[in-house]
Each structure stands twice: as structure tokens, then as C-alpha cells.
Amino acid sequence: MTGREAAGNVQVHGLARTFGRRPVLRDATFTLPRGAVTAIIGQNGAGKSTTFNVLSGRIPPTAGRVHYAGTETTERDRGRSFGYVAHASFLYGALTARENLTLVAALHGRPTDGLPEILERIGLTRAADRAVRTYSRGMTQRLAIGRLLVFDPPVWLLDEPASGLDAKGRTWLEAEIRGLVSAGKVVALSSHSRDLVAELARHVVVLAGGRIAHTGPLPEDRAAAAAEVERLFSEHIG
Amino acid sequence: MTASEPGRLDDGSLGALLRGARLIFDKDWTIERRSREVAFSMLTFSLLATLVFALGFYVDDDKVRAYVPGILWVVVLFAGTLGLGRLFDSERESDCLGGLLLSPLEPRALYLGKLLVQLVFVGAMELCTLPVLFLFFDVFQLLDARSATWLTLVIVLGTIGFSIVGTLFAALLLDVRMREVLLPIVVYPLVTPVFIEGVSATRALLSDPRADVLDWVMLMAAFDCIYLGLAVALFPKLVRG
Numbered sequence: 263m264t265g266r267e268a269a270g271n272v273q274v275h276g277l278a279r280t281f282g283r284r285p286v287l288r289d290a291t292f293t294l295p296r297g298a299v300t301a302i303i304g305q306n307g308a309g310k311s312t313t314f315n316v317l318s319g320r321i322p323p324t325a326g327r328v329h330y331a332g333t334e335t336t337e338r339d340r341g342r343s344f345g346y347v348a349h350a351s352f353l354y355g356a357l358t359a360r361e362n363l364t365l366v367a368a369l370h371g372r373p374t375d376g377l378p379e380i381l382e383r384i385g386l387t388r389a390a391d392r393a394v395r396t397y398s399r400g401m402t403q404r405l406a407i408g409r410l411l412v413f414d415p416p417v418w419l420l421d422e423p424a425s426g427l428d429a430k431g432r433t434w435l436e437a438e439i440r441g442l443v444s445a446g447k448v449v450a451l452s453s454h455s456r457d458l459v460a461e462l463a464r465h466v467v468v469l470a471g472g473r474i475a476h477t478g479p480l481p482e483d484r485a486a487a488a489a490e491v492e493r494l495f496s497e498h499i500g
Numbered sequence: 501m502t503a504s505e506p507g508r509l510d511d512g513s514l515g516a517l518l519r520g521a522r523l524i525f526d527k528d529w530t531i532e533r534r535s536r537e538v539a540f541s542m543l544t545f546s547l548l549a550t551l552v553f554a555l556g557f558y559v560d561d562d563k564v565r566a567y568v569p570g571i572l573w574v575v576v577l578f579a580g581t582l583g584l585g586r587l588f589d590s591e592r593e594s595d596c597l598g599g600l601l602l603s604p605l606e607p608r609a610l611y612l613g614k615l616l617v618q619l620v621f622v623g624a625m626e627l628c629t630l631p632v633l634f635l636f637f638d639v640f641q642l643l644d645a646r647s648a649t650w651l652t653l654v655i656v657l658g659t660i661g662f663s664i665v666g667t668l669f670a671a672l673l674l675d676v677r678m679r680e681v682l683l684p685i686v687v688y689p690l691v692t693p694v695f696i697e698g699v700s701a702t703r704a705l706l707s708d709p710r711a712d713v714l715d716w717v718m719l720m721a722a723f724d725c726i727y728l729g730l731a732v733a734l735f736p737k738l739v740r741g
Binding site: 341342351365368409 | 531
């Protein structure tokens with residue numbers, strides 16, 4: 263890893279989160295490298311979404327620190343500069359796609375000139391003036407990703423981004439994520455799809471019972487990476 | 501909704517705060533213009549309540565002086581509560597409140613934007629309903645230009661006080677079960693001082709158009725300032741949980 267890459271990494275130290283008395287995430291320490299996809303995988307209830315919620319600044323951690331580009335961040339910092347595609351879309355159903363993106367642009371102080379291009383890129387130009395409430399799950403997911411394209415954050419947190427996407431949508435998603443990697447973004451994604459993880463991820467974090475069960479890079483060789491992903495899924499997820 | 505002038509919303513300036521509040525107001529206005537759900541339900545309720553009170557309570561002019569202050573404020577409070585119950589509905593859907601809190605928008609701007617929305621809704625409801633209520637109870641004959649001006653000021657201050665407290669708790673109770681029941685239980689006791697001043701000042705003005713209600717008005721304004729200061733200070737911490 264070069265010095266420039268390390269400077270743009272997200273480093274997580276001893277992250278923990280408890281709900282009531284129930285610890286959901288315990289002492290999680292890992293790195294999300296710049297210019298690569300890190301897959302965060304685990305069974306349902308392993309703590310993946312909590313990890314994403316804490317990383318995004320949506321909820322505060324009970325303990326631990328998150329550094330970005332060498333600087334410790336607060337929830338507010340991360341909320342402003344990390345992009346998050348969550349289970350909930352953060353989209354107003356009564357507004358159209360164009361209005362939702364216009365709102366996001368205004369919230370982030372970005373011009374709206376590029377919105378037609380983004381709508382084209384996410385494949386929603388023809389549906390841009392329809393209320394989002396009338397969208398299919400896949401269209402909503404595309405728009406949720408389009409939200410992030412508007413303010414183009416340096417860190418992308420994608421919790422189950424392929425959820426609701428058909429085969430064409432998944433191909434589109436893979437191309438978008440490759441584009442983010444080429445642009446040097448930090449990308450973290452969670453997915454139950456072994457294929458998607460094997461195809462895109464170069465690093466992996468495995469969560470089990472709220473603890474890190476494994477973390478590290480995947481082999482450079484595509485076939486070896488796929489075999490390693492298969493092994494990790496079989497061993498930790500089943 | 502139109503594209504706003506780009507500009508940072510997180511630089512801590514008053515301009516950023518007002519731009520953020522305006523953004524929230526514009527967004528809610530667009531949604532309401534499309535659905536008309538909140539305005540319609542508030543207006544229908546307030547007009548029906550006025551009609552019921554008019555049919556049930558009108559006896560003679562003397563009784564009007566005793567009843568109308570209470571009826572007026574009950575209509576404002578109950579119809580306003582309907583609006584409060586729906587104020588953050590659009591943020592509940594798809595966790596849009598979470599999305600806003602993750603954005604550079606200052607939480608105080610969100611609060612002020614929502615307060616403005618509530619004030620516009622309640623103000624519009626009052627503009628439509630109170631003339632009808634005054635007509636039914638022959639209140640216009642009890643007022644002259646001076647007392648009408650004071651009464652307007654009293655109603656405005658009461659509405660502001662109720663909306664300040666109500667908007668804060670409408671956000672806090674967003675994800676609470678039975679929030680529509682809890683909202684009045686929490687809000688009404690807190691706005692009782694303003695409500696009492698409002699009823700007293702209204703009664704005084706209807707009894708004597710020359711009545712001096714300055715003390716009540718000052719008290720209401722003071723309560724509004726205290727409520728607003730506390731709400732703006734507390735909202736960011738409370739809404740983030």
C-alpha cells in the first residue's frame with residue numbers, strides 16, 4: 263500500500279456498540295483501504311448493519327474510534343463526508359427522484375447542473391418525475407445510490423447494495439463500484455452474495471456474534487479469491 | 501421544489517441556519533401541496549369543532565363572553581395537535597430523519613424549518629376558522645379595531661408558544677408507539693401557562709374592548725422566548741438520541 267493510499271484509509275479501533283445491556287459489536291478493529299472494496303460479511307445479527315450505522319455516524323459507538331485520513335472523526339464529521347446506502351433508503355416517497363436529488367444537492371451545497379447526468383447514470387431519467395413511492399425496490403435502490411453520486415463522498419458505505427436489483431441492475435452496480443475504486447474511494451459493502459463479494463472485494467472483514475472473526479486481504483488471483491470467499495462463507499456463515 | 505442556491509449548510513452562520521430551515525420548509529410545502537393531507541384534516545376538524553361548539557353552546561351574548569375564549573383556544577390547540585401529529589410523518593418514512601441528520605444540515609435548521617411549517621399550517625387554519633367562529637358567536641360586535649389588534653397579537657403569541665413546544669416533542673416522539681396519544685399528554689401541560697394567559701387576555705378583550713392586556717401579552721412573549729431558547733438548544737441533542 264502506498265503512502266497516498268494509507269492517507270485516505272478509514273481506520274477503526276476498538277469499536278463497540280451496546281443496545282441496552284446487549285453488546286452487538288465488540289472491540290472491532292480493522293481498516294478500510296482507499297481505492298479498494300472491503301466486504302463486511304457475517305450471519306444475520308452478526309453486527310454488520312450496526313457497524314455500518316456506527317461508521318456512517320448514524321448512531322454513536324459505545325466505545326472506540328474511527329480515523330479517516332489520519333484524523334479522528336466524530337459522528338457529525340462522518341455524517342457529512344461518508345456516504346451511506348442503508349436498509350432504509352433515506353428517500354422521500356412523496357417527492358420525485360429529481361426532487362429527492364435536488365434536495366440532497368442543496369443539503370450538501372452542490373450545484374444541480376449534474377442531476378440529469380446522474381439520473382441517466384442510474385437509469386431513472388424516464389421515471390425522474392414520478393413519486394418515489396411508486397418505484398420498485400430495485401429503482402429505489404438505484405436512486406439511493408444516486409443520492410451518493412450527487413455529493414460524491416470519499417467513503418462509500420453500502421449495506422446490502424444489491425438488495426432488490428435484478429441481473430441488469432446488479433451488473434450496473436458492479437460497474438459503478440468498480441468506477442468508485444478507480445476513483446480512489448474507500449468502499450465498504452456488506453452482502454450475502456458470495457459472487458458479488460468474490461467479484462468486487464479485495465479485503466474482507468468477517469463478523470461473528472459482534473466480534474471480528476477474521477480480517478485481511480483476499481488473494482490477488484481471482485480464482486484464489488473466489489475460493490477464499492467460499493471458504494469464509496462456509497466457515498463463518500454457512 | 502426548485503433548486504436552491506448552493507451554499508454550505510454547516511458553517512455555523514445564521515445564513516446557513518436560515519437556508520437550511522428554508523430548505524426543509526420548501527420540501528414540506530412541496531409534499532403538502534401535492535397531498536393536502538395535513539391542511540385538509542386540520543381545517544375540516546377545526547370547522548366541524550366550531551360548528552359543534554356553536555350549536556351546543558350558543559345561548560346569549562353574555563354567555564358568549566364566557567364561552568368563546570375557551571372554545572377559541574380549544575379549537576386552536578386541538579386542530580394544531582392534528583398538524584403536529586403529522587409534522588414529521590415524511591421523515592419517518594424510509595428513515596428520512598436519519599438521512600437528514602447524516603447530512604450537513606444543522607439539526608437546529610431542521611427544527612426551525614419544521615416550526616415554520618407548523619406555524620403556517622396553524623396560521624392558515626386560524627385564518628379560515630376563527631372568522632367563522634366569530635361569526636357564529638357574534639364576536640365581531642364585541643370588538644373594535646384596538647381590541648381586534650390586541651386579540652390578533654394574543655392569538656399569534658399563543659400559537660407560536662404552542663408550536664414551539666409541540667414541534668420539539670413531535671420530533672422526539674417520532675418513533676414512539678401511540679405518539680398521537682402521547683403528544684397532547686406531554687405538550688398540553690407544558691403550554692398551560694401560555695394557554696392560561698391567552699384565555700385570560702381573550703376574555704378580558706371580549707368583556708371590555710378597552711381592557712389593558714399588555715401584561716398578559718408580555719408574559720406570553722416571555723414564555724415564547726424561553727420555550728424557543730430551550731427548544732433550539734435541546735433539539736440537536738435530543739433528536740440524535
